[in-house]
Amino acid sequence: MAAPSLARPPTPRLDLLRLPWLGRVLRWRWSRLALQGFFLCMAVLVLYDGFTGPQLAPANTATVLVWVHYRGFVVLALLLVGNLFCAGCPFALPRTLARRLARPGRRFPRLLRNKWVSIAGLFFLFWLYEWLDLWASPLLTAWLVVAYFAGSFLLEALYSESPFCKYVCPLGAFNFTYSTGSPFMIAARDLNTCRDCTGKECLRGSHAVSGCGTELFVPQIRSNMDCVLCLDCVRACPYDNVALAARPPAFEWLSGLWPQRWDRAFLVVGLAFFALSNAFGMVPPVRTVEAWLRDHLGMESDGMRLLVLFAVGNLALPAMALLGAAWGSRRLTPGAVRPTMKALVARYAPGFVPVGFGLWLAHYGFHVAVGGLTIVPVLQSFMLDHGNTWLGTAPDWALGALLPIEWVFPLQVIAVLGGLFVGLAVVARAGLRSGLPPDGALRQLLPWALVLTLITIAALSIFNLPMDMRGTVQGSG
Protein backbone atom coordinates (compact mmCIF):
# COMPACT_ATOMS: atom_id res chain seq x y z
CA MET A 1 0.00 0.00 0.00
CA ALA A 2 1.15 3.52 -0.66
CA ALA A 3 2.20 5.47 2.39
CA PRO A 4 -0.23 8.36 2.73
CA SER A 5 2.42 10.57 4.28
CA LEU A 6 4.42 10.43 1.08
CA ALA A 7 1.41 10.98 -1.13
CA ARG A 8 1.21 14.66 -0.23
CA PRO A 9 2.97 17.19 -2.39
CA PRO A 10 6.26 18.47 -1.01
CA THR A 11 5.96 21.30 1.48
CA PRO A 12 7.67 24.19 -0.29
CA ARG A 13 10.40 24.84 2.25
CA LEU A 14 12.69 26.02 -0.51
CA ASP A 15 10.81 27.74 -3.28
CA LEU A 16 12.96 28.89 -6.19
CA LEU A 17 10.32 31.46 -7.04
CA ARG A 18 10.85 33.13 -3.67
CA LEU A 19 14.57 33.58 -4.03
CA PRO A 20 15.40 37.27 -4.29
CA TRP A 21 16.90 37.54 -7.71
CA LEU A 22 16.23 34.19 -9.37
CA GLY A 23 12.60 34.20 -8.32
CA ARG A 24 12.02 37.53 -9.99
CA VAL A 25 13.60 36.35 -13.20
CA LEU A 26 11.59 33.14 -13.22
CA ARG A 27 8.31 34.88 -12.50
CA TRP A 28 8.90 37.52 -15.12
CA ARG A 29 6.20 37.25 -17.76
CA TRP A 30 8.62 36.84 -20.64
CA SER A 31 11.16 34.56 -18.96
CA ARG A 32 10.08 31.49 -20.90
CA LEU A 33 10.00 33.39 -24.14
CA ALA A 34 13.52 34.64 -23.45
CA LEU A 35 14.72 31.08 -22.86
CA GLN A 36 12.91 29.88 -25.95
CA GLY A 37 14.40 32.77 -27.89
CA PHE A 38 17.87 31.60 -26.92
CA PHE A 39 17.11 28.05 -28.04
CA LEU A 40 15.44 29.35 -31.19
CA CYS A 41 18.68 31.13 -32.07
CA MET A 42 20.49 27.82 -31.55
CA ALA A 43 17.93 26.07 -33.75
CA VAL A 44 18.32 28.68 -36.49
CA LEU A 45 22.07 28.24 -36.31
CA VAL A 46 21.64 24.47 -36.55
CA LEU A 47 19.38 24.88 -39.58
CA TYR A 48 21.60 27.40 -41.31
CA ASP A 49 24.89 25.59 -40.77
CA GLY A 50 23.32 22.17 -41.29
CA PHE A 51 22.02 23.15 -44.71
CA THR A 52 24.86 25.38 -45.85
CA GLY A 53 27.94 24.52 -43.78
CA PRO A 54 30.64 21.89 -44.13
CA GLN A 55 29.17 18.41 -44.17
CA LEU A 56 31.80 17.10 -41.80
CA ALA A 57 30.03 16.46 -38.49
CA PRO A 58 32.84 17.51 -36.12
CA ALA A 59 33.23 20.79 -38.04
CA ASN A 60 29.56 21.79 -38.16
CA THR A 61 27.58 23.49 -35.41
CA ALA A 62 24.44 21.51 -36.28
CA THR A 63 25.90 18.15 -35.38
CA VAL A 64 28.10 19.37 -32.52
CA LEU A 65 25.35 21.37 -30.80
CA VAL A 66 22.66 18.73 -31.24
CA TRP A 67 24.52 15.47 -30.68
CA VAL A 68 27.10 16.59 -28.14
CA HIS A 69 25.89 19.60 -26.20
CA TYR A 70 22.11 19.36 -26.34
CA ARG A 71 22.05 15.72 -25.23
CA GLY A 72 24.69 16.20 -22.58
CA PHE A 73 23.17 19.30 -21.05
CA VAL A 74 19.67 17.80 -21.10
CA VAL A 75 20.72 15.06 -18.70
CA LEU A 76 22.70 17.47 -16.53
CA ALA A 77 19.79 19.90 -16.34
CA LEU A 78 17.39 17.10 -15.42
CA LEU A 79 19.73 15.96 -12.69
CA LEU A 80 20.45 19.37 -11.21
CA VAL A 81 17.29 21.40 -11.79
CA GLY A 82 14.53 19.91 -13.89
CA ASN A 83 12.94 19.95 -17.29
CA LEU A 84 14.67 23.13 -18.46
CA PHE A 85 14.93 21.98 -22.06
CA CYS A 86 11.17 21.54 -22.43
CA ALA A 87 10.78 24.95 -20.82
CA GLY A 88 13.07 26.44 -23.45
CA CYS A 89 11.87 24.28 -26.33
CA PRO A 90 11.80 26.39 -29.50
CA PHE A 91 9.52 23.90 -31.26
CA ALA A 92 6.68 25.15 -29.07
CA LEU A 93 7.11 28.71 -30.35
CA PRO A 94 5.02 28.38 -33.54
CA ARG A 95 2.20 27.31 -31.22
CA THR A 96 0.74 30.81 -31.02
CA LEU A 97 0.36 30.97 -34.76
CA ALA A 98 -0.88 27.39 -34.92
CA ARG A 99 -3.52 28.04 -32.28
CA ARG A 100 -5.00 30.77 -34.43
CA LEU A 101 -5.49 28.18 -37.16
CA ALA A 102 -6.81 25.49 -34.85
CA ARG A 103 -10.45 24.55 -34.69
CA PRO A 104 -11.38 25.33 -31.11
CA GLY A 105 -12.32 22.41 -28.91
CA ARG A 106 -10.93 19.69 -31.12
CA ARG A 107 -9.24 17.16 -28.83
CA PHE A 108 -6.48 14.69 -29.56
CA PRO A 109 -8.04 11.23 -30.13
CA ARG A 110 -8.76 9.57 -26.80
CA LEU A 111 -7.10 6.36 -27.94
CA LEU A 112 -3.82 8.21 -28.36
CA ARG A 113 -3.88 10.13 -25.09
CA ASN A 114 -1.12 8.05 -23.51
CA LYS A 115 2.60 7.45 -23.92
CA TRP A 116 2.43 4.78 -26.63
CA VAL A 117 2.76 7.32 -29.44
CA SER A 118 5.85 8.87 -27.88
CA ILE A 119 7.30 5.41 -27.25
CA ALA A 120 6.79 4.68 -30.95
CA GLY A 121 8.39 8.05 -31.69
CA LEU A 122 11.39 7.20 -29.53
CA PHE A 123 11.76 3.86 -31.29
CA PHE A 124 11.55 5.53 -34.69
CA LEU A 125 13.96 8.33 -33.73
CA PHE A 126 16.62 5.98 -32.38
CA TRP A 127 16.27 3.69 -35.37
CA LEU A 128 16.59 6.66 -37.72
CA TYR A 129 19.57 7.92 -35.73
CA GLU A 130 21.42 4.64 -36.23
CA TRP A 131 20.24 3.89 -39.74
CA LEU A 132 21.02 7.30 -41.23
CA ASP A 133 23.99 8.00 -38.92
CA LEU A 134 22.38 11.28 -37.96
CA TRP A 135 25.32 12.13 -35.70
CA ALA A 136 27.51 12.18 -38.79
CA SER A 137 25.29 14.31 -40.99
CA PRO A 138 24.72 18.04 -40.46
CA LEU A 139 22.22 18.05 -43.32
CA LEU A 140 20.04 15.29 -41.89
CA THR A 141 20.32 16.81 -38.43
CA ALA A 142 18.94 20.04 -39.85
CA TRP A 143 16.11 18.14 -41.53
CA LEU A 144 15.30 16.51 -38.22
CA VAL A 145 14.92 19.96 -36.67
CA VAL A 146 12.65 20.98 -39.55
CA ALA A 147 10.56 17.85 -38.98
CA TYR A 148 10.24 18.76 -35.31
CA PHE A 149 9.06 22.29 -36.06
CA ALA A 150 6.60 20.96 -38.65
CA GLY A 151 5.26 18.21 -36.37
CA SER A 152 4.74 20.57 -33.47
CA PHE A 153 3.05 23.17 -35.64
CA LEU A 154 0.79 20.67 -37.35
CA LEU A 155 -0.48 19.08 -34.15
CA GLU A 156 -1.02 22.44 -32.51
CA ALA A 157 -2.98 23.56 -35.56
CA LEU A 158 -5.10 20.41 -35.61
CA TYR A 159 -5.91 20.19 -31.92
CA SER A 160 -6.74 22.79 -29.32
CA GLU A 161 -4.66 21.28 -26.52
CA SER A 162 -0.89 20.63 -26.63
CA PRO A 163 -0.79 17.04 -27.81
CA PHE A 164 2.67 17.30 -29.30
CA CYS A 165 4.36 17.91 -25.96
CA LYS A 166 2.22 15.57 -23.92
CA TYR A 167 1.59 12.61 -26.20
CA VAL A 168 3.90 12.71 -29.20
CA CYS A 169 7.29 14.34 -28.67
CA PRO A 170 9.99 11.68 -28.10
CA LEU A 171 12.34 14.21 -26.52
CA GLY A 172 9.55 15.33 -24.24
CA ALA A 173 8.89 11.73 -23.21
CA PHE A 174 12.57 11.38 -22.33
CA ASN A 175 12.57 14.65 -20.38
CA PHE A 176 9.30 13.90 -18.60
CA THR A 177 10.52 10.47 -17.53
CA TYR A 178 13.79 11.63 -16.06
CA SER A 179 12.39 14.83 -14.59
CA THR A 180 10.59 12.54 -12.16
CA GLY A 181 13.93 12.44 -10.37
CA SER A 182 14.62 16.18 -10.59
CA PRO A 183 14.99 18.11 -7.36
CA PHE A 184 12.25 20.70 -8.02
CA MET A 185 8.54 20.39 -8.73
CA ILE A 186 5.58 22.69 -9.22
CA ALA A 187 3.42 22.64 -6.09
CA ALA A 188 0.74 24.69 -4.39
CA ARG A 189 2.07 26.83 -1.57
CA ASP A 190 -1.14 26.49 0.35
CA LEU A 191 -3.68 23.82 -0.59
CA ASN A 192 -6.46 25.69 1.22
CA THR A 193 -6.07 28.60 -1.17
CA CYS A 194 -6.53 26.22 -4.09
CA ARG A 195 -9.54 24.68 -2.43
CA ASP A 196 -11.25 28.06 -2.28
CA CYS A 197 -10.19 29.07 -5.78
CA THR A 198 -13.04 29.16 -8.27
CA GLY A 199 -11.21 30.36 -11.39
CA LYS A 200 -8.64 27.55 -11.57
CA GLU A 201 -6.53 29.91 -13.68
CA CYS A 202 -3.44 27.70 -13.33
CA LEU A 203 -5.28 25.14 -15.43
CA ARG A 204 -7.66 27.19 -17.52
CA GLY A 205 -5.65 30.37 -17.91
CA SER A 206 -6.95 33.87 -17.75
CA HIS A 207 -7.55 36.66 -20.23
CA ALA A 208 -3.87 37.59 -19.97
CA VAL A 209 -2.01 34.34 -19.36
CA SER A 210 -2.33 30.80 -20.69
CA GLY A 211 -3.16 27.98 -18.37
CA CYS A 212 -1.31 24.68 -18.29
CA GLY A 213 -0.75 23.47 -21.84
CA THR A 214 -0.55 19.87 -20.74
CA GLU A 215 -3.61 20.20 -18.50
CA LEU A 216 -2.04 19.74 -15.09
CA PHE A 217 -3.87 21.16 -12.08
CA VAL A 218 -1.39 22.54 -9.56
CA PRO A 219 -2.91 21.29 -6.27
CA GLN A 220 -3.11 17.80 -7.75
CA ILE A 221 0.41 17.67 -9.13
CA ARG A 222 2.41 14.84 -7.55
CA SER A 223 4.78 14.27 -10.41
CA ASN A 224 6.93 16.15 -12.89
CA MET A 225 5.58 13.88 -15.60
CA ASP A 226 3.99 16.03 -18.34
CA CYS A 227 5.24 19.27 -16.77
CA VAL A 228 7.19 21.32 -19.29
CA LEU A 229 8.20 23.81 -16.60
CA CYS A 230 6.79 26.70 -18.60
CA LEU A 231 5.67 28.38 -15.34
CA ASP A 232 2.46 29.55 -17.01
CA CYS A 233 0.63 28.31 -13.90
CA VAL A 234 2.80 30.58 -11.76
CA ARG A 235 1.92 33.61 -13.83
CA ALA A 236 -1.74 32.67 -14.14
CA CYS A 237 -2.43 32.13 -10.44
CA PRO A 238 -4.14 35.27 -9.09
CA TYR A 239 -3.17 34.32 -5.51
CA ASP A 240 0.54 33.90 -6.14
CA ASN A 241 0.11 30.44 -4.69
CA VAL A 242 2.34 28.36 -6.98
CA ALA A 243 5.81 27.28 -5.90
CA LEU A 244 8.73 25.70 -7.67
CA ALA A 245 9.52 23.68 -4.62
CA ALA A 246 12.55 21.65 -3.66
CA ARG A 247 11.58 18.12 -2.78
CA PRO A 248 13.33 15.21 -1.09
CA PRO A 249 15.56 13.06 -3.30
CA ALA A 250 13.66 10.30 -5.12
CA PHE A 251 10.42 11.75 -3.75
CA GLU A 252 8.41 10.73 -6.77
CA TRP A 253 9.85 7.24 -7.11
CA LEU A 254 9.11 6.53 -3.47
CA SER A 255 5.73 8.21 -3.27
CA GLY A 256 3.79 5.07 -4.09
CA LEU A 257 1.72 7.14 -6.51
CA TRP A 258 3.20 5.85 -9.74
CA PRO A 259 0.18 5.32 -11.96
CA GLN A 260 -0.96 1.82 -12.79
CA ARG A 261 -0.50 2.27 -16.51
CA TRP A 262 1.29 -0.06 -18.87
CA ASP A 263 2.35 2.79 -21.15
CA ARG A 264 4.08 4.65 -18.31
CA ALA A 265 5.75 1.47 -17.10
CA PHE A 266 6.92 0.51 -20.57
CA LEU A 267 8.25 4.02 -21.15
CA VAL A 268 10.59 3.93 -18.15
CA VAL A 269 11.68 0.34 -18.66
CA GLY A 270 12.00 0.86 -22.42
CA LEU A 271 14.15 3.95 -21.97
CA ALA A 272 16.64 1.96 -19.89
CA PHE A 273 16.91 -0.52 -22.77
CA PHE A 274 17.07 2.29 -25.34
CA ALA A 275 20.08 3.54 -23.39
CA LEU A 276 21.68 0.12 -23.66
CA SER A 277 21.04 -0.23 -27.38
CA ASN A 278 22.12 3.34 -28.07
CA ALA A 279 25.45 2.69 -26.34
CA PHE A 280 25.73 -0.76 -27.97
CA GLY A 281 25.49 0.94 -31.35
CA MET A 282 28.80 2.67 -30.56
CA VAL A 283 30.96 -0.34 -29.73
CA PRO A 284 32.64 -2.86 -32.05
CA PRO A 285 30.42 -5.92 -31.38
CA VAL A 286 27.51 -4.26 -33.14
CA ARG A 287 29.40 -4.72 -36.39
CA THR A 288 29.73 -8.44 -35.65
CA VAL A 289 26.02 -8.76 -34.95
CA GLU A 290 25.15 -6.87 -38.11
CA ALA A 291 27.52 -9.05 -40.14
CA TRP A 292 25.86 -12.16 -38.66
CA LEU A 293 22.41 -10.90 -39.64
CA ARG A 294 23.65 -10.21 -43.14
CA ASP A 295 25.48 -13.52 -43.59
CA HIS A 296 23.03 -15.87 -41.88
CA LEU A 297 19.67 -14.21 -42.44
CA GLY A 298 20.47 -12.59 -45.76
CA MET A 299 19.64 -9.09 -44.56
CA GLU A 300 21.42 -6.85 -47.01
CA SER A 301 19.65 -3.68 -45.93
CA ASP A 302 21.32 -1.81 -43.08
CA GLY A 303 17.98 -0.30 -42.13
CA MET A 304 16.35 -3.72 -41.91
CA ARG A 305 19.19 -5.14 -39.80
CA LEU A 306 18.91 -2.23 -37.39
CA LEU A 307 15.14 -2.60 -37.32
CA VAL A 308 15.55 -6.21 -36.23
CA LEU A 309 18.21 -5.29 -33.68
CA PHE A 310 16.05 -2.52 -32.25
CA ALA A 311 12.88 -4.58 -32.29
CA VAL A 312 14.70 -7.10 -30.12
CA GLY A 313 16.66 -4.66 -27.95
CA ASN A 314 14.13 -1.86 -27.58
CA LEU A 315 10.81 -3.68 -27.71
CA ALA A 316 11.10 -7.41 -27.06
CA LEU A 317 13.69 -7.25 -24.28
CA PRO A 318 12.03 -4.47 -22.26
CA ALA A 319 8.65 -6.16 -22.68
CA MET A 320 10.13 -9.45 -21.50
CA ALA A 321 11.92 -7.73 -18.62
CA LEU A 322 8.78 -5.91 -17.52
CA LEU A 323 6.37 -8.80 -17.87
CA GLY A 324 8.90 -11.40 -16.70
CA ALA A 325 9.74 -9.45 -13.55
CA ALA A 326 6.08 -8.78 -12.85
CA TRP A 327 5.20 -12.44 -13.38
CA GLY A 328 8.08 -13.65 -11.22
CA SER A 329 7.29 -11.09 -8.56
CA ARG A 330 3.66 -12.20 -8.48
CA ARG A 331 4.56 -15.88 -8.33
CA LEU A 332 6.89 -15.22 -5.41
CA THR A 333 4.23 -13.34 -3.47
CA PRO A 334 2.06 -15.41 -1.12
CA GLY A 335 -1.28 -16.22 -2.78
CA ALA A 336 -3.53 -14.50 -0.25
CA VAL A 337 -2.02 -11.05 -0.82
CA ARG A 338 -0.99 -11.47 -4.43
CA PRO A 339 -1.40 -8.14 -6.28
CA THR A 340 -2.19 -7.77 -9.95
CA MET A 341 0.60 -7.59 -12.51
CA LYS A 342 -0.30 -3.97 -13.17
CA ALA A 343 -0.08 -3.07 -9.50
CA LEU A 344 3.32 -4.71 -9.23
CA VAL A 345 4.55 -2.92 -12.31
CA ALA A 346 3.43 0.44 -10.89
CA ARG A 347 5.12 -0.37 -7.60
CA TYR A 348 8.50 -1.35 -8.99
CA ALA A 349 8.83 0.38 -12.38
CA PRO A 350 10.15 3.63 -10.80
CA GLY A 351 13.32 1.69 -9.97
CA PHE A 352 14.14 1.69 -13.69
CA VAL A 353 14.25 5.47 -13.85
CA PRO A 354 17.50 6.00 -11.92
CA VAL A 355 19.08 2.99 -13.62
CA GLY A 356 18.18 4.31 -17.06
CA PHE A 357 19.27 7.80 -16.11
CA GLY A 358 22.66 6.52 -14.97
CA LEU A 359 23.15 4.90 -18.38
CA TRP A 360 22.20 8.05 -20.29
CA LEU A 361 24.40 10.16 -18.04
CA ALA A 362 27.33 7.82 -18.67
CA HIS A 363 26.79 7.85 -22.44
CA TYR A 364 25.94 11.47 -23.08
CA GLY A 365 28.34 12.60 -20.39
CA PHE A 366 31.06 10.75 -22.31
CA HIS A 367 30.45 12.84 -25.41
CA VAL A 368 30.48 16.10 -23.46
CA ALA A 369 33.58 15.04 -21.53
CA VAL A 370 35.58 14.13 -24.63
CA GLY A 371 34.21 16.79 -26.97
CA GLY A 372 32.64 19.58 -24.98
CA LEU A 373 35.16 22.16 -26.11
CA THR A 374 35.00 21.28 -29.80
CA ILE A 375 32.19 23.79 -30.15
CA VAL A 376 34.78 26.57 -29.70
CA PRO A 377 36.79 25.92 -32.89
CA VAL A 378 33.60 25.01 -34.75
CA LEU A 379 32.10 28.41 -33.89
CA GLN A 380 35.41 30.12 -34.65
CA SER A 381 35.46 28.42 -38.01
CA PHE A 382 31.82 29.36 -38.64
CA MET A 383 32.54 33.01 -37.88
CA LEU A 384 35.65 33.05 -40.02
CA ASP A 385 33.74 31.49 -42.90
CA HIS A 386 31.47 34.51 -42.66
CA GLY A 387 34.32 36.99 -42.52
CA ASN A 388 34.05 37.68 -38.82
CA THR A 389 37.07 37.57 -36.51
CA TRP A 390 35.31 38.24 -33.20
CA LEU A 391 36.21 34.76 -31.95
CA GLY A 392 39.78 34.83 -33.26
CA THR A 393 41.63 34.70 -36.49
CA ALA A 394 42.16 30.93 -36.55
CA PRO A 395 40.12 28.04 -35.12
CA ASP A 396 41.83 26.34 -32.23
CA TRP A 397 41.23 22.75 -33.30
CA ALA A 398 43.33 21.46 -30.43
CA LEU A 399 40.40 22.18 -28.10
CA GLY A 400 38.35 19.08 -27.50
CA ALA A 401 38.03 17.33 -24.17
CA LEU A 402 36.53 18.94 -21.10
CA LEU A 403 37.97 16.25 -18.85
CA PRO A 404 41.09 14.08 -19.03
CA ILE A 405 40.18 10.97 -20.99
CA GLU A 406 41.38 8.68 -18.19
CA TRP A 407 38.71 10.14 -15.91
CA VAL A 408 35.87 9.26 -18.24
CA PHE A 409 35.45 5.54 -17.66
CA PRO A 410 35.62 5.79 -13.84
CA LEU A 411 33.00 8.54 -14.01
CA GLN A 412 30.85 6.36 -16.26
CA VAL A 413 31.12 3.53 -13.73
CA ILE A 414 30.10 5.90 -10.94
CA ALA A 415 27.07 7.07 -12.96
CA VAL A 416 25.96 3.54 -13.82
CA LEU A 417 26.52 2.10 -10.35
CA GLY A 418 24.96 5.17 -8.77
CA GLY A 419 21.87 4.57 -10.91
CA LEU A 420 21.79 0.93 -9.83
CA PHE A 421 22.12 1.70 -6.13
CA VAL A 422 19.34 4.28 -6.24
CA GLY A 423 17.22 1.89 -8.34
CA LEU A 424 17.75 -0.91 -5.84
CA ALA A 425 16.92 1.44 -2.98
CA VAL A 426 13.70 2.42 -4.76
CA VAL A 427 12.57 -1.18 -5.30
CA ALA A 428 13.65 -2.13 -1.76
CA ARG A 429 11.62 0.71 -0.31
CA ALA A 430 8.66 -0.19 -2.51
CA GLY A 431 8.91 -3.81 -1.36
CA LEU A 432 9.12 -2.90 2.30
CA ARG A 433 6.12 -0.62 1.94
CA SER A 434 4.08 -3.33 0.27
CA GLY A 435 2.56 -4.45 3.56
CA LEU A 436 4.26 -7.85 3.34
CA PRO A 437 6.55 -9.19 6.04
CA PRO A 438 10.21 -8.57 5.22
CA ASP A 439 10.90 -12.04 3.77
CA GLY A 440 7.80 -11.83 1.58
CA ALA A 441 8.74 -8.33 0.46
CA LEU A 442 12.24 -9.52 -0.39
CA ARG A 443 10.87 -12.34 -2.54
CA GLN A 444 8.53 -9.96 -4.31
CA LEU A 445 11.20 -7.41 -5.16
CA LEU A 446 13.85 -9.98 -6.08
CA PRO A 447 12.97 -10.29 -9.82
CA TRP A 448 13.04 -6.51 -10.18
CA ALA A 449 16.38 -6.20 -8.45
CA LEU A 450 17.70 -8.97 -10.69
CA VAL A 451 16.61 -7.20 -13.88
CA LEU A 452 18.12 -3.90 -12.72
CA THR A 453 21.38 -5.66 -11.90
CA LEU A 454 21.48 -7.43 -15.28
CA ILE A 455 20.92 -4.14 -17.09
CA THR A 456 23.78 -2.62 -15.12
CA ILE A 457 26.12 -5.51 -15.89
CA ALA A 458 25.27 -5.21 -19.59
CA ALA A 459 25.86 -1.46 -19.45
CA LEU A 460 29.23 -1.75 -17.73
CA SER A 461 30.28 -4.39 -20.24
CA ILE A 462 29.39 -2.03 -23.09
CA PHE A 463 31.07 1.03 -21.57
CA ASN A 464 34.16 -1.06 -20.89
CA LEU A 465 34.53 -1.69 -24.62
CA PRO A 466 36.41 0.79 -26.79
CA MET A 467 34.15 3.33 -28.41
CA ASP A 468 33.73 2.72 -32.11
CA MET A 469 32.28 5.83 -33.64
CA ARG A 470 30.73 4.64 -36.80
CA GLY A 471 29.12 6.84 -39.38
CA THR A 472 28.92 7.45 -43.05
CA VAL A 473 29.86 10.88 -44.22
CA GLN A 474 27.43 12.25 -46.77
CA GLY A 475 28.51 11.16 -50.18
CA SER A 476 31.27 8.88 -49.03
CA GLY A 477 31.93 5.92 -51.14
Next chain:
Amino acid sequence: MLSACQRRSQGTDLPADIDLVCTVDPSPAVVGPAQVTFSLTDSTGAPVRIESFRLRADMTHAGMAPLLASGVEAEPGEIVVELDWPMSGDWVLSVQATLADGRELSREISLTVQATP
Protein backbone atom coordinates in the same frame (compact mmCIF):
# COMPACT_ATOMS: atom_id res chain seq x y z
CA MET B 1 51.52 -4.93 -45.61
CA LEU B 2 50.05 -1.72 -46.87
CA SER B 3 46.60 -1.26 -48.26
CA ALA B 4 44.74 1.51 -50.01
CA CYS B 5 42.26 3.67 -48.08
CA GLN B 6 38.74 4.00 -49.32
CA ARG B 7 38.29 6.94 -51.63
CA ARG B 8 35.66 9.59 -51.42
CA SER B 9 34.24 11.34 -54.43
CA GLN B 10 32.41 14.27 -52.90
CA GLY B 11 34.00 17.44 -51.62
CA THR B 12 37.18 16.84 -53.52
CA ASP B 13 39.18 19.01 -55.81
CA LEU B 14 41.68 16.77 -57.52
CA PRO B 15 43.12 17.73 -60.91
CA ALA B 16 42.00 15.23 -63.54
CA ASP B 17 45.51 14.14 -64.41
CA ILE B 18 46.56 13.50 -60.81
CA ASP B 19 46.03 10.27 -58.93
CA LEU B 20 46.27 10.17 -55.15
CA VAL B 21 46.80 6.88 -53.37
CA CYS B 22 46.68 6.67 -49.61
CA THR B 23 48.11 3.74 -47.72
CA VAL B 24 48.15 3.09 -44.02
CA ASP B 25 50.44 0.94 -41.94
CA PRO B 26 49.49 -1.11 -39.99
CA SER B 27 46.66 -2.27 -42.17
CA PRO B 28 43.85 -2.57 -41.38
CA ALA B 29 44.24 0.53 -39.28
CA VAL B 30 44.05 -0.04 -35.54
CA VAL B 31 44.07 2.28 -32.54
CA GLY B 32 47.61 3.46 -31.83
CA PRO B 33 50.55 4.76 -33.83
CA ALA B 34 50.26 4.57 -37.59
CA GLN B 35 52.09 5.68 -40.67
CA VAL B 36 49.94 7.08 -43.44
CA THR B 37 51.53 7.51 -46.87
CA PHE B 38 50.11 9.64 -49.66
CA SER B 39 51.47 9.09 -53.16
CA LEU B 40 50.69 11.44 -56.03
CA THR B 41 51.24 10.39 -59.60
CA ASP B 42 50.31 11.84 -62.97
CA SER B 43 48.56 10.08 -65.82
CA THR B 44 51.83 8.43 -66.90
CA GLY B 45 52.48 7.10 -63.39
CA ALA B 46 55.29 9.53 -62.73
CA PRO B 47 55.46 11.09 -59.25
CA VAL B 48 54.06 14.58 -58.85
CA ARG B 49 56.16 16.88 -56.70
CA ILE B 50 54.47 18.47 -53.70
CA GLU B 51 55.24 21.92 -52.35
CA SER B 52 53.23 21.80 -49.13
CA PHE B 53 50.93 19.29 -47.52
CA ARG B 54 48.41 19.46 -44.67
CA LEU B 55 46.31 16.67 -43.26
CA ARG B 56 43.29 16.82 -41.00
CA ALA B 57 41.79 13.60 -39.66
CA ASP B 58 38.28 13.76 -38.20
CA MET B 59 36.05 11.13 -36.73
CA THR B 60 32.66 11.07 -38.38
CA HIS B 61 30.99 11.61 -35.00
CA ALA B 62 30.49 15.19 -33.89
CA GLY B 63 32.39 16.31 -30.85
CA MET B 64 35.73 14.71 -31.53
CA ALA B 65 38.82 16.88 -31.83
CA PRO B 66 40.62 16.35 -35.14
CA LEU B 67 44.19 15.18 -35.62
CA LEU B 68 46.21 17.78 -37.49
CA ALA B 69 49.48 17.09 -39.27
CA SER B 70 51.65 18.58 -41.93
CA GLY B 71 54.05 16.64 -44.04
CA VAL B 72 57.06 16.96 -46.27
CA GLU B 73 58.09 14.85 -49.20
CA ALA B 74 60.01 11.77 -48.14
CA GLU B 75 60.38 10.71 -51.77
CA PRO B 76 59.31 12.66 -54.83
CA GLY B 77 55.50 12.69 -54.85
CA GLU B 78 55.29 10.83 -51.56
CA ILE B 79 54.27 12.21 -48.18
CA VAL B 80 54.57 10.16 -45.02
CA VAL B 81 52.60 11.28 -41.95
CA GLU B 82 52.87 9.77 -38.49
CA LEU B 83 49.55 9.65 -36.67
CA ASP B 84 48.31 8.14 -33.43
CA TRP B 85 44.71 6.98 -33.80
CA PRO B 86 43.10 7.69 -30.42
CA MET B 87 39.82 5.93 -31.05
CA SER B 88 38.34 3.24 -33.25
CA GLY B 89 35.62 4.10 -35.68
CA ASP B 90 35.12 5.85 -38.98
CA TRP B 91 37.53 8.62 -39.85
CA VAL B 92 37.74 11.14 -42.65
CA LEU B 93 41.17 12.26 -43.82
CA SER B 94 41.10 15.70 -45.42
CA VAL B 95 44.15 16.40 -47.52
CA GLN B 96 45.16 19.90 -48.60
CA ALA B 97 48.25 20.12 -50.79
CA THR B 98 49.99 22.58 -53.03
CA LEU B 99 51.78 20.98 -55.96
CA ALA B 100 55.16 22.13 -57.16
CA ASP B 101 53.53 23.63 -60.26
CA GLY B 102 51.32 25.79 -57.99
CA ARG B 103 48.08 23.88 -58.40
CA GLU B 104 45.96 23.27 -55.28
CA LEU B 105 44.71 19.84 -54.41
CA SER B 106 42.16 18.77 -51.83
CA ARG B 107 40.74 15.39 -51.14
CA GLU B 108 38.67 13.60 -48.52
CA ILE B 109 39.32 9.95 -47.82
CA SER B 110 37.30 7.64 -45.57
CA LEU B 111 39.07 5.19 -43.33
CA THR B 112 37.94 2.79 -40.64
CA VAL B 113 40.17 2.35 -37.60
CA GLN B 114 39.59 -0.82 -35.67
CA ALA B 115 39.91 -1.39 -31.95
CA THR B 116 43.19 -2.87 -30.76
CA PRO B 117 42.82 -6.65 -30.89
